[in-house]
Amino acid sequence: MSPPIRVRFAPSPTGLLHIGSAHTALFNWLFARRENGSFLLRIEDTDTARSRQEWIDGILNSLQWMGIHWDEDVVYQSSRLKQHLAWAEALIKQGKAYRCYYLLEEIEEKKKQAISAGNFWRNDRKYAEISSSEAERLEAEGRRSVIRLKIPEGETVFEDRILGKIEVKNETIDDFVIVRSNGTPLYHLAVVVDDMDMNISHVIRGIDHLTNTTKHIQIFQAIGANIPEFAHLPSILGEDKKKLSKRHGAVSVTEYQDAGYLSDTVVNFLSLLGWQTGDDQEYFTRSELLNRFMLDQVHKRDTVFDLQKFEWLNGQHIMALPNEDLWLLLKPFLIKERIIEPQEEIDYKYAYKVVSLLKDRCRTLVIFAEQSRVFFSDNFEYNLKGVIKHWSKDPEKVIQRLEWLRDELISLKIFNTDTIDSTIRELSNRHSLKLALFIHPCRIALTGQTAGPSLFDLIAVIGKETSISRLNNAIRDIPKLTNGKDI
Numbered sequence: 052m053s054p055p056i057r058v059r060f061a062p063s064p065t066g067l068l069h070i071g072s073a074h075t076a077l078f079n080w081l082f083a084r085r086e087n088g089s090f091l092l093r094i095e096d097t098d099t100a101r102s103r104q105e106w107i108d109g110i111l112n113s114l115q116w117m118g119i120h121w122d123e124d125v126v127y128q129s130s131r132l133k134q135h136l137a138w139a140e141a142l143i144k145q146g147k148a149y150r151c152y153y154l155l156e157e158i159e160e161k162k163k164q165a166i167s168a169g170n171f172w173r174n175d176r177k178y179a180e181i182s183s184s185e186a187e188r189l190e191a192e193g194r195r196s197v198i199r200l201k202i203p204e205g206e207t208v209f210e211d212r213i214l215g216k217i218e219v220k221n222e223t224i225d226d227f228v229i230v231r232s233n234g235t236p237l238y239h240l241a242v243v244v245d246d247m248d249m250n251i252s253h254v255i256r257g258i259d260h261l262t263n264t265t266k267h268i269q270i271f272q273a274i275g276a277n278i279p280e281f282a283h284l285p286s287i288l289g290e291d292k293k294k295l296s297k298r299h300g301a302v303s304v305t306e307y308q309d310a311g312y313l314s315d316t317v318v319n320f321l322s323l324l325g326w327q328t329g330d331d332q333e334y335f336t337r338s339e340l341l342n343r344f345m346l347d348q349v350h351k352r353d354t355v356f357d358l359q360k361f362e363w364l365n366g367q368h369i370m371a372l373p374n375e376d377l378w379l380l381l382k383p384f385l386i387k388e389r390i391i392e393p394q395e396e397i398d399y400k401y402a403y404k405v406v407s408l409l410k411d412r413c414r415t416l417v418i419f420a421e422q423s424r425v426f427f428s429d430n431f432e433y434n435l436k437g438v439i440k441h442w443s444k445d446p447e448k449v450i451q452r453l454e455w456l457r458d459e460l461i462s463l464k465i466f467n468t469d470t471i472d473s474t475i476r477e478l479s480n481r482h483s484l485k486l487a488l489f490i491h492p493c494r495i496a497l498t499g500q501t502a503g504p505s506l507f508d509l510i511a512v513i514g515k516e517t518s519i520s521r522l523n524n525a526i527r528d529i530p531k532l533t534n535g536k537d538i
Contacts, residue, residue, distance in 0.1 A: 054277075056088025057252045060114075060121075061128075061242065063095045064106035067303035068113040070356070071257065071287050071295060074321045078284055079255045080119045081322065081344040091249060092121040095128045097241060102129075113304040117314050118337065126249065128241055135236035135244050138274060139198050139229055147273040148229065149179035150196035152189045174199060174226040195232035200269060202226050207265045212253070212282035213349050219265045227266055239263065243270040251279050255346070258283040282346060285325045286353045295356050311384060311416030313372075316365040324354040333360075334367050366414040374403040377410060384420035390427050404512045408504050425498040426513060429521065437501040438532055441491040446533040449492050450526050455482070456489055457522040466515045472507040496525030 060076040062068065068076075083090040094110070096102040111125075142148035151174065158174075165172035178189075178196070186196070207219045229240040246254065254264075261283050271278045287295045295302060307317060319335045327348045335343070369377065378399070385391045405426045413419035425431050442449050459474050460466075479486045490506050497518060503509060510518050 054250070054252055056083060056086040057091065057250050058083050058088060058255055059091040059093050059246070059249060059251050060119075061093040061095050061245075062110050063098060063101075064103065064110060065098060065101040066106055067305045068110045070302050070304060070307070070321070073113065073117065073304050073317070074287060074324055075256055075284060076114060076119055077117070077318060077321050078325075078346070078349070081340060082253070082255060082346045083122075084341050085344055088252070089122040090119075091123055091126070091251070093126040093128060093245060093249070095238070095241070097128050097132075097235065097238075099129070109305060113308070116308060117304065117318055126245065128245060131241070131245060131248075132236070134248065135241045136230065136234070138244050139236065139240060142200065142229075142273055143198065145273075146201070148198050148200050149176065149226075150186065151176075151199045151226075151228075152178045152181075152186075152194045152196050154194065171223065172225075173202075173222070176201070176226065197228045197232050198230035199226040200229050200266075200273060202269060207268050209264070209268060209278070209281060212255075212280055212346055213285075214258075214261075214283055214351050217261075217264075221269075224265060224269070229270070239266050240270060243267050243274065243276075246279060247271070247274065247276040253280045253282065255282045255284065258286055258351075282349070283351075284349065285351055287324055288353050288355050290355060290357065292353075292355070311418065311420070312361070312365050313368045313380065313416075316361070316368045319368065320361050320364050324356065325349050325352075334364065362414045366411075369413060369416075369419070370411050372410075374406045374410070375399075377406050378402050381406065381416055381419055381423070384416045385423060385427065388420050388424070390420060390424050401512075408508055408512055412504060422503070425500070429517075429524075431499040433495055433499045433525075433528070433532065434501050437491075437495045437499075440501070441495055442529055443533045446529050450529055452482075452484070452489055453492060453496060453522050453526050453529075456493055457519055457526070460510070460515060460518055460522075463515070466511065468505075468507045468511040471510050475507070492525075493522070497521050 058079040060072075060079050062072050062076075080090045082088070092114070094107055096107065114121075139148065143150065153174070162172045178186075179201070181189075189196075202221050202224045205221050207221060207224070209217055211217050227239065228237055230236050254267075264281055264283070268278055289295050304317065308314070315337065318337060318340065319333075322335065322340050322344065323333060326344065327350050328343070329348065372380075382391070382397075386393050391397070405423055409419060409422050413422055455478060456475065459478055460471070463470055463474060475489055476486060479489055491501070494503060494506055494509075495501065497506075497509065497513065513521075
Protein backbone atom coordinates (compact mmCIF):
# COMPACT_ATOMS: atom_id res chain seq x y z
CA MET A 52 0.00 0.00 0.00
CA SER A 53 1.40 3.41 -1.02
CA PRO A 54 2.14 5.89 1.77
CA PRO A 55 -0.27 8.82 2.05
CA ILE A 56 0.39 11.85 -0.14
CA ARG A 57 1.89 14.63 1.97
CA VAL A 58 3.35 17.76 0.37
CA ARG A 59 4.61 20.97 1.88
CA PHE A 60 5.13 24.59 0.98
CA ALA A 61 8.13 26.03 2.83
CA PRO A 62 8.64 29.78 2.29
CA SER A 63 11.24 31.94 4.00
CA PRO A 64 9.64 35.01 5.64
CA THR A 65 12.09 37.56 4.26
CA GLY A 66 9.57 39.56 2.23
CA LEU A 67 6.13 39.48 0.65
CA LEU A 68 4.99 36.24 -0.98
CA HIS A 69 6.60 36.27 -4.44
CA ILE A 70 4.35 35.26 -7.32
CA GLY A 71 6.83 32.48 -8.12
CA SER A 72 6.52 31.11 -4.59
CA ALA A 73 2.75 31.37 -4.83
CA HIS A 74 3.01 29.29 -8.03
CA THR A 75 4.87 26.59 -6.09
CA ALA A 76 2.32 26.69 -3.27
CA LEU A 77 -0.56 26.39 -5.72
CA PHE A 78 0.86 23.38 -7.55
CA ASN A 79 1.51 21.61 -4.24
CA TRP A 80 -2.03 22.39 -3.07
CA LEU A 81 -3.68 21.29 -6.33
CA PHE A 82 -1.69 18.06 -6.34
CA ALA A 83 -2.58 17.31 -2.71
CA ARG A 84 -6.27 18.00 -3.26
CA ARG A 85 -6.42 15.99 -6.49
CA GLU A 86 -4.68 13.01 -4.84
CA ASN A 87 -6.69 13.24 -1.58
CA GLY A 88 -3.47 14.06 0.23
CA SER A 89 -2.38 16.66 2.78
CA PHE A 90 -0.98 20.11 2.11
CA LEU A 91 1.33 21.33 4.88
CA LEU A 92 2.88 24.71 5.55
CA ARG A 93 6.35 25.15 7.03
CA ILE A 94 7.82 28.60 7.67
CA GLU A 95 11.60 28.43 7.24
CA ASP A 96 12.42 31.26 9.61
CA THR A 97 15.94 30.34 10.67
CA ASP A 98 17.41 33.46 9.06
CA THR A 99 16.83 35.59 12.15
CA ALA A 100 18.47 38.65 10.61
CA ARG A 101 15.94 38.82 7.76
CA SER A 102 12.85 36.98 9.05
CA ARG A 103 10.14 39.19 10.49
CA GLN A 104 6.69 38.53 11.88
CA GLU A 105 5.10 40.93 9.41
CA TRP A 106 6.45 38.84 6.54
CA ILE A 107 5.07 35.68 8.14
CA ASP A 108 1.68 37.34 8.52
CA GLY A 109 1.87 38.52 4.92
CA ILE A 110 2.57 35.00 3.65
CA LEU A 111 -0.29 33.51 5.65
CA ASN A 112 -2.68 36.25 4.52
CA SER A 113 -1.70 35.89 0.86
CA LEU A 114 -2.21 32.12 0.91
CA GLN A 115 -5.58 32.49 2.60
CA TRP A 116 -6.59 35.18 0.10
CA MET A 117 -5.75 32.74 -2.70
CA GLY A 118 -7.90 30.10 -1.02
CA ILE A 119 -4.90 27.87 -0.31
CA HIS A 120 -5.54 26.34 3.11
CA TRP A 121 -3.17 24.02 4.96
CA ASP A 122 -4.29 20.86 6.69
CA GLU A 123 -2.22 20.84 9.88
CA ASP A 124 -0.65 23.35 12.26
CA VAL A 125 2.02 25.56 10.72
CA VAL A 126 5.53 24.25 11.42
CA TYR A 127 8.14 26.89 12.29
CA GLN A 128 11.62 25.69 11.42
CA SER A 129 13.22 27.89 14.09
CA SER A 130 11.54 25.79 16.78
CA ARG A 131 13.24 22.63 15.53
CA LEU A 132 16.90 23.57 16.03
CA LYS A 133 17.49 20.75 18.54
CA GLN A 134 16.27 18.10 16.10
CA HIS A 135 18.52 19.45 13.34
CA LEU A 136 21.63 19.51 15.53
CA ALA A 137 20.85 16.11 17.05
CA TRP A 138 20.99 14.57 13.59
CA ALA A 139 24.26 16.34 12.81
CA GLU A 140 25.83 14.81 15.92
CA ALA A 141 24.36 11.41 15.07
CA LEU A 142 25.90 11.55 11.61
CA ILE A 143 29.31 12.34 13.14
CA LYS A 144 29.02 9.34 15.46
CA GLN A 145 28.08 7.13 12.51
CA GLY A 146 31.12 8.33 10.56
CA LYS A 147 28.93 9.95 7.89
CA ALA A 148 29.89 13.52 8.81
CA TYR A 149 32.90 15.18 10.39
CA ARG A 150 34.10 18.40 11.95
CA CYS A 151 36.28 20.45 9.63
CA TYR A 152 38.67 23.11 10.92
CA TYR A 153 39.82 24.58 7.63
CA LEU A 154 39.75 28.35 7.54
CA LEU A 155 37.80 29.86 4.68
CA GLU A 156 40.89 31.48 3.21
CA GLU A 157 42.71 28.13 3.28
CA ILE A 158 39.91 26.52 1.29
CA GLU A 159 39.86 29.36 -1.21
CA GLU A 160 43.59 28.99 -1.76
CA LYS A 161 43.30 25.24 -2.32
CA LYS A 162 40.49 25.79 -4.81
CA LYS A 163 42.58 28.34 -6.72
CA GLN A 164 45.49 25.92 -6.90
CA ALA A 165 43.21 23.15 -8.14
CA ILE A 166 41.63 25.36 -10.78
CA SER A 167 45.04 26.50 -12.05
CA ALA A 168 45.96 22.83 -12.41
CA GLY A 169 42.69 22.15 -14.24
CA ASN A 170 41.15 20.17 -11.40
CA PHE A 171 38.11 20.33 -9.11
CA TRP A 172 39.08 20.49 -5.44
CA ARG A 173 37.10 18.39 -3.00
CA ASN A 174 37.70 18.57 0.71
CA ASP A 175 40.62 16.24 1.51
CA ARG A 176 39.09 15.41 4.92
CA LYS A 177 42.29 16.43 6.67
CA TYR A 178 40.37 16.93 9.90
CA ALA A 179 37.91 14.02 9.56
CA GLU A 180 39.83 11.60 11.78
CA ILE A 181 41.66 13.85 14.25
CA SER A 182 41.76 13.05 17.97
CA SER A 183 39.84 14.95 20.60
CA SER A 184 43.10 16.45 21.91
CA GLU A 185 43.98 17.73 18.44
CA ALA A 186 40.52 19.22 18.14
CA GLU A 187 40.98 20.98 21.49
CA ARG A 188 44.31 22.38 20.31
CA LEU A 189 42.72 23.78 17.15
CA GLU A 190 39.92 25.29 19.20
CA ALA A 191 42.51 26.88 21.50
CA GLU A 192 44.13 28.44 18.42
CA GLY A 193 40.82 30.16 17.68
CA ARG A 194 39.65 27.86 14.93
CA ARG A 195 35.98 26.96 14.89
CA SER A 196 34.76 23.87 13.13
CA VAL A 197 31.93 23.40 10.71
CA ILE A 198 30.27 20.02 10.23
CA ARG A 199 30.53 18.52 6.75
CA LEU A 200 28.67 15.58 5.25
CA LYS A 201 30.87 12.83 3.76
CA ILE A 202 29.88 12.31 0.14
CA PRO A 203 30.38 8.67 -0.92
CA GLU A 204 31.78 7.57 -4.25
CA GLY A 205 29.44 6.75 -7.10
CA GLU A 206 26.43 8.57 -8.50
CA THR A 207 23.27 10.20 -7.21
CA VAL A 208 20.36 9.12 -9.39
CA PHE A 209 16.69 9.98 -9.05
CA GLU A 210 13.60 10.11 -11.23
CA ASP A 211 12.13 13.60 -11.27
CA ARG A 212 8.35 13.63 -11.80
CA ILE A 213 8.69 16.45 -14.37
CA LEU A 214 12.29 16.42 -15.61
CA GLY A 215 12.75 12.68 -15.88
CA LYS A 216 15.88 10.80 -14.86
CA ILE A 217 18.60 12.92 -13.22
CA GLU A 218 22.14 11.54 -12.78
CA VAL A 219 24.94 13.36 -10.98
CA LYS A 220 28.44 12.00 -10.39
CA ASN A 221 29.25 12.31 -6.71
CA GLU A 222 32.80 13.35 -7.51
CA THR A 223 31.33 16.72 -8.54
CA ILE A 224 29.81 17.21 -5.08
CA ASP A 225 32.09 18.48 -2.35
CA ASP A 226 31.64 17.48 1.29
CA PHE A 227 29.23 20.32 1.95
CA VAL A 228 28.62 22.05 5.24
CA ILE A 229 25.51 21.06 7.21
CA VAL A 230 26.27 23.05 10.40
CA ARG A 231 28.02 26.43 10.47
CA SER A 232 30.91 27.29 12.77
CA ASN A 233 28.48 29.27 14.97
CA GLY A 234 26.49 26.11 15.62
CA THR A 235 23.49 26.83 13.39
CA PRO A 236 22.32 24.24 10.85
CA LEU A 237 22.34 25.01 7.17
CA TYR A 238 19.24 24.90 5.02
CA HIS A 239 20.21 21.54 3.53
CA LEU A 240 20.20 19.72 6.86
CA ALA A 241 17.17 21.51 8.30
CA VAL A 242 14.96 20.92 5.28
CA VAL A 243 15.74 17.21 5.12
CA VAL A 244 15.18 16.60 8.83
CA ASP A 245 11.92 18.55 8.68
CA ASP A 246 10.71 16.72 5.56
CA MET A 247 11.52 13.41 7.23
CA ASP A 248 9.74 14.26 10.48
CA MET A 249 6.72 15.65 8.59
CA ASN A 250 6.53 12.46 6.50
CA ILE A 251 6.66 14.40 3.26
CA SER A 252 6.01 12.07 0.31
CA HIS A 253 6.57 14.53 -2.55
CA VAL A 254 8.78 17.61 -2.73
CA ILE A 255 7.39 19.93 -5.42
CA ARG A 256 9.45 23.09 -5.84
CA GLY A 257 11.06 25.39 -8.39
CA ILE A 258 13.74 24.22 -10.75
CA ASP A 259 16.19 26.61 -9.09
CA HIS A 260 16.33 24.03 -6.27
CA LEU A 261 17.49 21.25 -8.58
CA THR A 262 21.15 21.59 -7.55
CA ASN A 263 20.08 21.29 -3.91
CA THR A 264 18.24 18.06 -4.52
CA THR A 265 21.33 15.89 -4.98
CA LYS A 266 22.65 17.22 -1.67
CA HIS A 267 19.34 16.53 0.04
CA ILE A 268 19.24 12.99 -1.29
CA GLN A 269 22.73 12.47 0.17
CA ILE A 270 21.43 13.57 3.59
CA PHE A 271 18.30 11.40 3.33
CA GLN A 272 20.51 8.43 2.54
CA ALA A 273 22.94 9.22 5.36
CA ILE A 274 20.10 9.49 7.86
CA GLY A 275 18.49 6.32 6.53
CA ALA A 276 15.16 8.00 5.80
CA ASN A 277 12.73 7.37 2.95
CA ILE A 278 13.51 9.66 0.04
CA PRO A 279 10.48 11.62 -1.16
CA GLU A 280 9.58 11.87 -4.81
CA PHE A 281 10.83 15.11 -6.40
CA ALA A 282 9.21 17.35 -8.99
CA HIS A 283 10.86 20.57 -10.14
CA LEU A 284 8.58 23.21 -11.61
CA PRO A 285 9.61 25.37 -14.60
CA SER A 286 10.91 28.89 -14.06
CA ILE A 287 8.60 31.86 -14.54
CA LEU A 288 10.10 34.46 -16.86
CA GLY A 289 9.16 38.01 -17.74
CA GLU A 290 8.17 38.87 -21.30
CA ASP A 291 11.85 39.63 -21.99
CA LYS A 292 12.55 35.94 -21.20
CA LYS A 293 14.52 36.84 -18.08
CA LYS A 294 13.67 35.63 -14.59
CA LEU A 295 10.64 37.44 -13.21
CA SER A 296 11.73 40.29 -10.95
CA LYS A 297 10.90 43.84 -9.88
CA ARG A 298 11.97 45.20 -13.25
CA HIS A 299 8.89 43.50 -14.73
CA GLY A 300 6.56 45.34 -12.34
CA ALA A 301 4.62 43.84 -9.45
CA VAL A 302 5.98 40.46 -8.33
CA SER A 303 4.23 39.75 -5.03
CA VAL A 304 0.74 38.40 -4.45
CA THR A 305 -0.05 41.42 -2.26
CA GLU A 306 0.83 43.84 -5.07
CA TYR A 307 -1.54 42.11 -7.47
CA GLN A 308 -4.23 42.02 -4.81
CA ASP A 309 -3.81 45.77 -4.25
CA ALA A 310 -3.86 46.36 -8.02
CA GLY A 311 -7.35 44.90 -8.17
CA TYR A 312 -6.81 41.35 -9.41
CA LEU A 313 -9.17 38.69 -8.09
CA SER A 314 -7.86 35.72 -6.15
CA ASP A 315 -9.70 33.44 -8.60
CA THR A 316 -7.72 35.04 -11.42
CA VAL A 317 -4.37 34.64 -9.67
CA VAL A 318 -5.08 30.96 -9.03
CA ASN A 319 -6.33 30.42 -12.59
CA PHE A 320 -3.44 32.28 -14.24
CA LEU A 321 -0.69 30.69 -12.14
CA SER A 322 -2.09 27.24 -12.87
CA LEU A 323 -1.50 27.86 -16.58
CA LEU A 324 2.19 28.61 -16.04
CA GLY A 325 3.70 25.24 -16.80
CA TRP A 326 0.59 23.08 -16.81
CA GLN A 327 -0.47 21.57 -20.15
CA THR A 328 -4.24 21.35 -20.08
CA GLY A 329 -4.46 19.21 -23.21
CA ASP A 330 -6.85 21.67 -24.90
CA ASP A 331 -7.25 25.40 -25.51
CA GLN A 332 -9.19 26.15 -22.34
CA GLU A 333 -7.68 29.00 -20.33
CA TYR A 334 -10.54 30.09 -18.07
CA PHE A 335 -10.88 27.77 -15.09
CA THR A 336 -12.89 27.91 -11.90
CA ARG A 337 -11.31 26.47 -8.78
CA SER A 338 -13.51 23.38 -8.94
CA GLU A 339 -12.45 22.79 -12.56
CA LEU A 340 -8.79 23.09 -11.60
CA LEU A 341 -9.20 20.68 -8.72
CA ASN A 342 -10.87 18.17 -11.04
CA ARG A 343 -8.46 18.51 -13.95
CA PHE A 344 -4.99 19.36 -12.59
CA MET A 345 -2.42 16.58 -12.91
CA LEU A 346 1.23 16.87 -11.93
CA ASP A 347 2.25 14.63 -14.83
CA GLN A 348 0.88 17.29 -17.24
CA VAL A 349 3.38 19.89 -16.00
CA HIS A 350 6.07 20.55 -18.59
CA LYS A 351 9.72 21.37 -17.99
CA ARG A 352 10.01 24.36 -20.33
CA ASP A 353 10.37 27.84 -18.89
CA THR A 354 7.05 29.69 -18.87
CA VAL A 355 6.38 33.39 -19.55
CA PHE A 356 4.30 35.67 -17.33
CA ASP A 357 2.05 37.33 -19.93
CA LEU A 358 0.58 40.40 -18.25
CA GLN A 359 -1.89 41.04 -21.08
CA LYS A 360 -3.31 37.54 -20.73
CA PHE A 361 -3.41 38.02 -16.95
CA GLU A 362 -5.45 41.23 -17.35
CA TRP A 363 -7.75 39.61 -19.91
CA LEU A 364 -8.32 36.65 -17.61
CA ASN A 365 -9.09 38.99 -14.71
CA GLY A 366 -11.73 40.66 -16.85
CA GLN A 367 -13.27 37.27 -17.56
CA HIS A 368 -13.46 36.43 -13.86
CA ILE A 369 -14.92 39.86 -13.08
CA MET A 370 -17.66 39.35 -15.68
CA ALA A 371 -18.43 35.87 -14.32
CA LEU A 372 -19.10 37.07 -10.76
CA PRO A 373 -22.65 37.80 -9.58
CA ASN A 374 -23.17 41.54 -9.09
CA GLU A 375 -23.63 41.12 -5.34
CA ASP A 376 -20.30 39.30 -4.93
CA LEU A 377 -18.50 41.75 -7.21
CA TRP A 378 -19.80 44.70 -5.19
CA LEU A 379 -18.34 43.24 -2.00
CA LEU A 380 -14.93 43.04 -3.68
CA LEU A 381 -15.23 46.49 -5.26
CA LYS A 382 -16.36 48.36 -2.15
CA PRO A 383 -12.95 48.41 -0.37
CA PHE A 384 -11.40 50.00 -3.48
CA LEU A 385 -14.11 52.67 -3.54
CA ILE A 386 -13.39 53.41 0.11
CA LYS A 387 -9.63 53.47 -0.47
CA GLU A 388 -10.06 56.01 -3.30
CA ARG A 389 -12.44 58.02 -1.09
CA ILE A 390 -15.23 57.65 -3.57
CA ILE A 391 -17.50 56.46 -0.77
CA GLU A 392 -17.10 56.65 3.00
CA PRO A 393 -16.62 53.52 5.13
CA GLN A 394 -19.85 54.08 7.05
CA GLU A 395 -21.80 55.52 4.15
CA GLU A 396 -25.29 54.10 3.72
CA ILE A 397 -25.39 52.43 0.31
CA ASP A 398 -28.41 51.87 -1.92
CA TYR A 399 -27.50 48.31 -2.85
CA LYS A 400 -30.05 48.09 -5.64
CA TYR A 401 -28.35 51.10 -7.22
CA ALA A 402 -24.85 49.74 -6.52
CA TYR A 403 -25.68 46.45 -8.27
CA LYS A 404 -26.93 48.39 -11.32
CA VAL A 405 -23.60 50.25 -11.47
CA VAL A 406 -21.68 46.99 -11.20
CA SER A 407 -23.77 45.40 -13.93
CA LEU A 408 -23.23 48.37 -16.23
CA LEU A 409 -19.43 48.45 -15.84
CA LYS A 410 -18.37 44.85 -15.24
CA ASP A 411 -17.70 44.02 -18.90
CA ARG A 412 -15.50 47.11 -19.32
CA CYS A 413 -13.08 46.76 -16.41
CA ARG A 414 -10.15 44.39 -16.18
CA THR A 415 -9.13 45.24 -12.60
CA LEU A 416 -10.96 46.44 -9.52
CA VAL A 417 -8.80 49.58 -9.46
CA ILE A 418 -10.05 50.51 -12.93
CA PHE A 419 -13.54 49.48 -11.86
CA ALA A 420 -13.41 51.82 -8.88
CA GLU A 421 -12.21 54.75 -10.97
CA GLN A 422 -14.93 54.22 -13.56
CA SER A 423 -17.47 53.96 -10.76
CA ARG A 424 -16.57 57.39 -9.38
CA VAL A 425 -19.11 59.32 -11.46
CA PHE A 426 -21.91 57.07 -10.20
CA PHE A 427 -21.26 57.90 -6.55
CA SER A 428 -19.91 61.44 -6.66
CA ASP A 429 -20.47 64.69 -8.55
CA ASN A 430 -16.85 65.57 -7.80
CA PHE A 431 -15.21 64.88 -11.15
CA GLU A 432 -13.34 66.93 -13.72
CA TYR A 433 -14.19 67.42 -17.36
CA ASN A 434 -11.76 65.75 -19.77
CA LEU A 435 -9.88 68.61 -21.44
CA LYS A 436 -9.56 66.91 -24.83
CA GLY A 437 -13.26 66.12 -24.74
CA VAL A 438 -14.13 69.72 -23.91
CA ILE A 439 -12.06 70.98 -26.82
CA LYS A 440 -13.49 68.42 -29.25
CA HIS A 441 -17.15 68.40 -28.26
CA TRP A 442 -17.87 71.70 -26.48
CA SER A 443 -15.50 74.38 -27.77
CA LYS A 444 -16.20 74.50 -31.51
CA ASP A 445 -19.67 76.05 -31.17
CA PRO A 446 -20.43 76.38 -27.44
CA GLU A 447 -23.73 78.25 -27.89
CA LYS A 448 -25.17 75.46 -30.01
CA VAL A 449 -23.83 72.84 -27.59
CA ILE A 450 -25.60 74.60 -24.73
CA GLN A 451 -28.82 74.76 -26.74
CA ARG A 452 -28.69 71.02 -27.50
CA LEU A 453 -28.01 70.16 -23.86
CA GLU A 454 -30.97 72.37 -22.84
CA TRP A 455 -33.22 70.57 -25.34
CA LEU A 456 -32.02 67.22 -24.02
CA ARG A 457 -32.46 68.29 -20.38
CA ASP A 458 -36.03 69.45 -21.03
CA GLU A 459 -36.90 66.19 -22.75
CA LEU A 460 -35.56 64.20 -19.80
CA ILE A 461 -37.56 66.35 -17.38
CA SER A 462 -40.76 65.59 -19.28
CA LEU A 463 -40.27 61.82 -19.25
CA LYS A 464 -42.85 59.97 -17.13
CA ILE A 465 -41.18 56.59 -17.49
CA PHE A 466 -37.43 56.86 -17.01
CA ASN A 467 -35.62 53.79 -18.33
CA THR A 468 -33.14 52.86 -21.03
CA ASP A 469 -35.78 52.34 -23.72
CA THR A 470 -37.61 55.64 -23.17
CA ILE A 471 -34.32 57.57 -22.90
CA ASP A 472 -33.05 55.93 -26.10
CA SER A 473 -36.17 56.73 -28.11
CA THR A 474 -36.41 60.28 -26.69
CA ILE A 475 -32.85 61.26 -27.62
CA ARG A 476 -33.15 59.68 -31.06
CA GLU A 477 -36.43 61.49 -31.68
CA LEU A 478 -34.80 64.75 -30.55
CA SER A 479 -31.99 64.18 -33.04
CA ASN A 480 -34.42 63.52 -35.87
CA ARG A 481 -36.63 66.48 -34.99
CA HIS A 482 -33.71 68.92 -35.35
CA SER A 483 -32.12 67.04 -38.25
CA LEU A 484 -28.90 66.63 -36.29
CA LYS A 485 -26.59 63.66 -35.99
CA LEU A 486 -27.17 61.63 -32.84
CA ALA A 487 -23.48 62.06 -31.93
CA LEU A 488 -24.02 65.83 -31.52
CA PHE A 489 -26.18 65.01 -28.51
CA ILE A 490 -24.43 61.92 -27.20
CA HIS A 491 -20.83 63.17 -26.96
CA PRO A 492 -21.52 66.58 -25.32
CA CYS A 493 -23.98 64.88 -22.96
CA ARG A 494 -21.51 62.17 -21.92
CA ILE A 495 -18.93 64.81 -20.95
CA ALA A 496 -21.61 66.69 -19.01
CA LEU A 497 -22.66 63.58 -17.07
CA THR A 498 -19.29 61.89 -16.50
CA GLY A 499 -16.54 64.27 -17.61
CA GLN A 500 -15.27 61.51 -19.91
CA THR A 501 -15.32 60.87 -23.64
CA ALA A 502 -15.96 57.12 -23.41
CA GLY A 503 -17.90 54.73 -21.26
CA PRO A 504 -20.93 52.46 -21.26
CA SER A 505 -23.98 53.14 -23.39
CA LEU A 506 -25.17 56.69 -22.70
CA PHE A 507 -28.79 55.57 -22.54
CA ASP A 508 -27.97 52.92 -19.93
CA LEU A 509 -25.81 55.39 -18.03
CA ILE A 510 -28.59 58.01 -17.83
CA ALA A 511 -31.06 55.37 -16.70
CA VAL A 512 -28.74 54.18 -13.92
CA ILE A 513 -27.73 57.56 -12.47
CA GLY A 514 -31.38 58.64 -12.64
CA LYS A 515 -33.39 61.66 -13.66
CA GLU A 516 -32.46 63.98 -10.80
CA THR A 517 -28.69 63.48 -11.13
CA SER A 518 -28.79 63.63 -14.93
CA ILE A 519 -30.68 66.92 -14.96
CA SER A 520 -28.47 68.41 -12.25
CA ARG A 521 -25.28 67.56 -14.13
CA LEU A 522 -26.67 68.87 -17.40
CA ASN A 523 -27.44 72.15 -15.63
CA ASN A 524 -23.91 72.26 -14.25
CA ALA A 525 -22.47 71.73 -17.72
CA ILE A 526 -24.72 74.42 -19.22
CA ARG A 527 -23.40 76.76 -16.54
CA ASP A 528 -19.75 75.76 -16.99
CA ILE A 529 -19.42 75.65 -20.77
CA PRO A 530 -19.08 79.45 -21.23
CA LYS A 531 -16.33 79.61 -18.60
CA LEU A 532 -14.45 76.64 -20.04
CA THR A 533 -14.67 77.68 -23.66
CA ASN A 534 -13.49 81.20 -22.81
CA GLY A 535 -10.36 79.72 -21.23
CA LYS A 536 -11.36 80.46 -17.68
CA ASP A 537 -10.72 78.08 -14.84
CA ILE A 538 -13.84 76.68 -13.25
